[in-house]
Amino acid sequence: MNATVSASVFSAVWAFCLRLWRALRSIALACFTTLPYLFRWGDRRREATEQYPDPISSRTAEDLPPRTRGLLFNDIDRCTGCRECERICPTRAIHINTEPGANNNKLWVSTFDIDFARCIFCGLCTEVCEPASLTHTRQFEGAAYDRRDLVAGFGRGQVTEEQRAKWAALRRMTDLEEGGGE
Amino acid sequence: MSGSMNWVERLLQDGGVPPVAAEWLSIPLALLIAIFGVILPSAYWYSFWRRKLGADLQARVGPNRAGAFGVLQPLSDFLKLLQKMPQVASRTGARWRRLHTLALFSSVATLPLGSAWLLAGSELGVLLPFWSAFVLTMGALLVGLERGSVPGWMGGIRLVAQAVTAAFPALVCVLAAGARSSGFSWKQFALDQSFSPLSWGALGLFPFQLIAFGVFLISGLALLNAEPFDTALGERDLQGGVASLLSGEDLAWFEFGRFYVFLHWILMAVVLFLGGWQLPAALHEWATSEDRYILLAAMELAVVLGKGFLVMLGVTWVARSLPRLRVDHVTDLSWRVLSPLALVALIGSAAFHLVQGAVHP
Secondary structure, X not given: OHHHHHHHHHHHHHHHHXXXXXXXXXXXXXXXXXXXXXXXXXXXXOOOOOOOOOOOOOOOHHHOOOOOOOOEEEOOOXXXXXXXXXXXXXXXXXXXXEEXXXXXXXXXXXXXXXXXXXXXXXXXXXXXXXXXXEEEOOOOOOOOOOHHHHEEEOOOOOOOHHHHHHHHHHHHHHHHHHHHHO | OOOOOOHHHHHHHHOOXXXXXXXXXXXXXXXXXXXXXXXXXXXXXXXXXXXXXXXXXXXXXXXXXXXXXXXXXXHHHHHHHHHOOOOOOOHHHXXXXXXXXXXXXXXXXXXXOXXXXXXXXXXXXXXXXXXXXXXHHHHHHHHHHHOOOHHHHHHHHHHHHHHHHHHHHHHHHHHHHHHHHOOOOHHHHHHOOOOOHHHOXXXXXXXXXXXXXXXXXXXXXXXXXXXXXXXXXXXXXXXXXOHHHOOOHHHHHHHHHHHHHHHHHHHHHHHHXXXXXXXXXXXXXXXXXXXXXXXXXXXXXXXXXXXXXXXXXXXXXXXXXXXXXXXHHHHHHHHHHHHHHHHHHHHHHHHHHHHHHHHOO
């Protein structure tokens, strides 16, 4: 029994030391992998990155891969105001306000704001957009000096009360015509 | 008070200031010199070399725009931070965050910069870096709680968990060093060693003190949430983690506080294990006999800071060559690897010391 206990303690300690040695060796290997880059030994002379904006090989938006997720753009003419993008956005970066328009089948999207300070460019909003009005562009330079300039607005704007009343009247007429037709 | 004059007090007395006035004036003056003449330039230097070294190791371009070779990059970063809009208009939050950073600097008087710099040397001096580390951790926890979101709260709690688990092996290593030096004051640790690396604490009572040094350094990085153990502070959780609240001036204050505690920890490691501020014996005797106390203070400062910077750059080398560790991996490391090794170092050092005492009474 004592011999068994001693053997198991010894093997536990030995296993611990072995794991420790392997970890230290792994760390040392990692450190000595990066050291040649510090001293530019061998063929490790050039940096893997470029200075931005690099005048020699500057990349434009057209050079980017086809599925690049750049700044968002919403084609408001195609947008139906369904709010699926607002619902699915994980950071609540999209704010939409809609109201009934002249047509019963289409909403007036008065506000469609995207806060790029919150947006993480995950692309979920473009995936759920059925009319495909919300898309990623290839623009990536979105820095601003003021936080308010990071909010992009694509809405059609607020309507006046008069316009709202006209539209309500138009919708009532349409409902009557459709009801009379049936 | 340490009981002996620091170099500022001597300088004032030599300048004709009455002894009592010199004693009282020397403390605030020495603190100001330590903060503006040592800590701030160190922060600048370390910020530049950390980015430069990190970029070179990772085959990146690195800072090269602000000044020749990017030397002015830390200044450019600081000016940029001052101009950035704050994320949350929280005046109350900003005020206590300033207070938090100032609280960190309450341990400046015991910063081990040299024998003539210690304003308050005592047996408790080695415990004050732990105080600063816990103040830093609690401050970061409160920043996370202020975030008002689950990622912020969880991030803050993770941070504290990591710090608490790392504090135990660090404290045990300090005990191991104390077992070697038979005392816990900075002067005792320094006098126990000399300029020659062969007499440094890390090589004494071999291999136990070397183990203690390694464990102390690694557990310190985990305690301070420094790289490569800075996942809790470095990551940006969805909708804001712990540090995502901080930007602009707030971030500058917070990062300066983090650097100060990191510097204090590294200097502690240098004094405990790497010979401290000890000069070559001949040089020390010459400076003492010629009464060149300012030169002595400057040389000791250069030695301790030089060693400290080398350790810092070594930490940067390892941190930039490895990915960040996950917080649960760090707590695992602290409990299952660092703590047992620290205990081995303590028991081994104490036993070794006893045997040495018995053999050579």
